[in-house]
Amino acid sequence: MNFTFSEDQILFRDSVREFLNNEVTAESLRARWDTPSGRCKELWAALAELGLTGMLVSEANGGLGMNEIDFVLLAEECGRAALPEPLVDTVLVATPVLQQAGKDDVLAAIATGQSAVAVQATEGALVADAEFSEYLILQENSAVYLVSSADATLELQESIDPGRRLYSVSWDASQANVLADGDRGVALQAKMFNLGALGAAAQLLGLSQRMIELSVNYTSERNQFGKPIGSFQAVKHHLANVAVKTEFAKAPVYRAAYSVAHNLSDAAQHVSHAKLAATEAATQAAKSGIQVHGAMGYTWEVDLQIFMKRAWALAGAWGSRGEHKARVASAVFGPERSLGAGQTFASAS
Amino acid sequence: MKLSFSAEDETFREEIASWLAVNLGGEFEQLRYRGGPGDEHMFAHERKVWEQAMAKGGWTCVGWPAEHGGRGLSIEQQVIFHEEYARAGGPGRVGHIGEGLAGPTIIAYGTDEQKKKYLPGILNGTELWCQGYSEPGAGSDLANVKTKAVLVEGRWRLSGQKVWTSLAHESDWCFVIARTDPESVRHKGLGFFLVRMDQPGVEVRPIEQLTGTSEFNEVFFEDAIAEDILGEPGEGWKIGMALLGFERGVSTLGQQMSFQNELNEIISIAKQNGAAQDATIRQRIAEAHMGLRLMRYNAMRMLSDNSGGAEDSAALVYKLHWASWHRNLGKLAMDVLGPDSELVESGPYNLSRLQSMYLFTRSDTIYGGTNQVQRNIIAERGLGMPKEQRPQ
Incomplete structure (x- = not known):
């Protein structure tokens, strides 16, 4: 039993963090708010260059052949950076779905960075980054479809998060490529939902850490009564509470990645737990972050808004709190279980 | 990341589970699920007997190194041990302060002689320990300890008051942080003492809790003899904090x-x-x-x-x-x-x-x-x- 990441996984995470720190600055994010696409093709090419777009694509299709556990730390970094490009949806959600459906050509295009893929969380839902992406994975009834974005009519729906690009999609299912339908379609939809919620949870975890950093920095520098306000317990305790929620949201997110990667039967419950814990951490980081920034926290100028708005958006994406809590509750009230199967620290080998 | 137990570990699980199934019965049946938080006053004597039965089976101090009489279990097997113990409704362990706190601290900082003297009682479940840290004036501000330790004819003698001392009334020994240097303040000048509870200089007064029961106590030392000092005078804070790390x-x-x-x-x-x-x-x-x-x-x-x-x-x-x-x-x-x-x-x-x-x-x-x-x-x-x- 080992619940830690390997040295290689940590090193990779650190190098991606450094890359995103340099390439995705707050200034560059703000600059992109004012462009129509809000996205940067060059950055996407650079992410592909690093092997990130093809991380979960098999080696046969030109990818790195890694799994959800390898990627979860990087999804966290995407959150920390508030990365606008749809790396998490393409890698963590679309790739496993396309892999299951055997779409080798699209997978190869993902690995080279030629294509991004946008995904629809549930039937009729708005699709993030539909215009930037070459392909869309859409749902209708019990079927999952692969649609070229050129074949769909997209209409931009403005988000309260200026970094988001959401689209309503009109398309013709009869002309589209079916990835799965019937029972297999329903199962694939469930899988997509879990992957999407996991990706959102990991990003929320990263966002939460970024907001803590911003708040710690600000309260360490801002002086009142002749001292940094961060030395006052009333201020400190706000951030300590956020630190607890954030630190304790890590394990369920990693646990969920493990369960998803290993197709464990408890994966849905674990994903819901991860999404709930990370949402709570990030929303509290946003709320307390504004509070300890004082009036500055309420301004357009302070970068905190970039991350808090993304957190609020992702908190509502891929299942509401109520929905995820209901999934956990039904597992808790399910058939009586002792400390045995599923209740022990680890699963039996 | 690998979240599964090995086959060897699962065999170990069966071993402890079946030992508990056989042994946590008869006179001990009534102890199942008892003695936990808020219930620690219940069956104190019977739980001590149970502790000794555990010791006979080799199930006390399972995480201690074998060279000190423990079972030397891996982390995984300790996890399994605790899971199975709880699954069986194993009673709250009266020996936990000795096993989890005093013992590891003595192993880390004690002399060979001290290890020989104190560890067997913990391993056998015959000697129980309590923790003498808090004082009326040293709660959250623990470094404000006032209990004095004075060296008289080669023996340390303690005077002062400890408070909130869990299970002091059941304990044979207490580890006590006291001031060895009367001129010192805060973290400096403290010592870490091992004190026998059954002696004229030690008085235990139970404190009644919200529950109407008494699990913790006031402990008064009046020229009480400390059996031993762990480490050197002045190392009390370091050792006392290291102990909390074991917790x-x-x-x-x-x-x-x-x-x-x-x-x-x-x-x-x-x-x-x-x-x-x-x-x-x-x-x-x-x-x-x-x-x-x-x-x-x-x-x-x-x-x-x-x-x-x-x-x-x-x-x-x-x-x-x-x-x-x-x-x-x-x-x-x-x-x-x-x-x-x-x-x-x-x-x-x-x-x-x-x-x-x-x-x-x-x-x-x-x-x-x-x-x-x-x-x-x-x-x-x-x-x-x-x-x-x-x-x-």
């Missing part, structure tokens, strides 16, 4: 398992009395379930981190999380019971296990470092926020 190790797993038993009982009541149909109760139970899983995951992270660095921040937030969680669980238990929760079934003031638990859990967020102190530590040590001004 957050595997011993927390046993606690989590008893939490699981409490939660299971609450769920089962909620199913029986219909509270489980109430949407808000369902949500709170789901939250409690997740909160407990968080503890278990984080214990796994802390325990599987051999570098001792990367997961430190998880260790830092642990107390605040479990204490708040358990306090909420107490309230949840009462809300699930509904109006009946107010009624004392058998008098006088003989509370049910959950009623005791509810009242006891009011103290979780206070003892062992209040939530406020924990938040200061997390903010200053974990987040690196500016330090509050404190006396030097």
Whole structure:
């Protein structure tokens, strides 16, 4: 039993963090708010260059052949950076779905960075980054479809998060490529939902850490009564509470990645737990972050808004709190279980 | 990352499970699920006998190195041991302060002679320990210890008062932090002493708790003889803090398992009395379930981190999380019971296990470092926020 990441996984995470720190600055994010696409093709090419777009694509299709556990730390970094490009949806959600459906050509295009893929969380839902992406994975009834974005009519729906690009999609299912339908379609939809919620949870975890950093920095520098306000317990305790929620949201997110990667039967419950814990951490980081920034926290100028708005958006994406809590509750009230199967620290080998 | 046990570990699981199935019966049957938090006053003598039965089977101090008489179990097998112990409803361990705190500290800082003298009593379950840290003037501000230690004809003699000393009335030994240098202030000039409780200079006065029972005490030292000093005079703070580090190790797993038993009982009541149909109760139970899983995951992270660095921040937030969680669980238990929760079934003031638990859990967020102190530590040590001004 080992619940830690390997040295290689940590090193990779650190190098991606450094890359995103340099390439995705707050200034560059703000600059992109004012462009129509809000996205940067060059950055996407650079992410592909690093092997990130093809991380979960098999080696046969030109990818790195890694799994959800390898990627979860990087999804966290995407959150920390508030990365606008749809790396998490393409890698963590679309790739496993396309892999299951055997779409080798699209997978190869993902690995080279030629294509991004946008995904629809549930039937009729708005699709993030539909215009930037070459392909869309859409749902209708019990079927999952692969649609070229050129074949769909997209209409931009403005988000309260200026970094988001959401689209309503009109398309013709009869002309589209079916990835799965019937029972297999329903199962694939469930899988997509879990992957999407996991990706959102990991990003929320990263966002939460970024907001803590911003708040710690600000309260360490801002002086009142002749001292940094961060030395006052009333201020400190706000951030300590956020630190607890954030630190304790890590394990369920990693646990969920493990369960998803290993197709464990408890994966849905674990994903819901991860999404709930990370949402709570990030929303509290946003709320307390504004509070300890004082009036500055309420301004357009302070970068905190970039991350808090993304957190609020992702908190509502891929299942509401109520929905995820209901999934956990039904597992808790399910058939009586002792400390045995599923209740022990680890699963039996 | 690998979240599974090996076949060898599963064989070990069968071994401890079947030992408990055979041995936790007969005279010990009545001890099942007893003696946990808020219930520690129950069956104190019988639980000591049970401790000795555990010792005969080789099931005390399972995480101690074999060279010191322990079982030398791997982390995984210690996890399994605690899981199976809780699954069987194993009673609260009266020897836990000796096994989890005193023993590891003596192993780390004691001389060979001291190890020979003190470890066997802990291993055999014949000698129980208590912890003499807090004083009336040294609570959250522990460094303000006033109990004095004076060297008289080659023996250290202690005078002063300790308070909130759990199980002092059942204990044979107490480890005490006292001031060896009368001129010293705060963390300096302290010593770490091992003191026999049964002597004229030691008086134990029980403190009655909200529950109407007495699990902790005031302990008065008047020229009491300290059997030994661990380390050197002046090292008391260092050793005393190292001891607290042992506390957050595997011993927390046993606690989590008893939490699981409490939660299971609450769920089962909620199913029986219909509270489980109430949407808000369902949500709170789901939250409690997740909160407990968080503890278990984080214990796994802390325990599987051999570098001792990367997961430190998880260790830092642990107390605040479990204490708040358990306090909420107490309230949840009462809300699930509904109006009946107010009624004392058998008098006088003989509370049910959950009623005791509810009242006891009011103290979780206070003892062992209040939530406020924990938040200061997390903010200053974990987040690196500016330090509050404190006396030097």
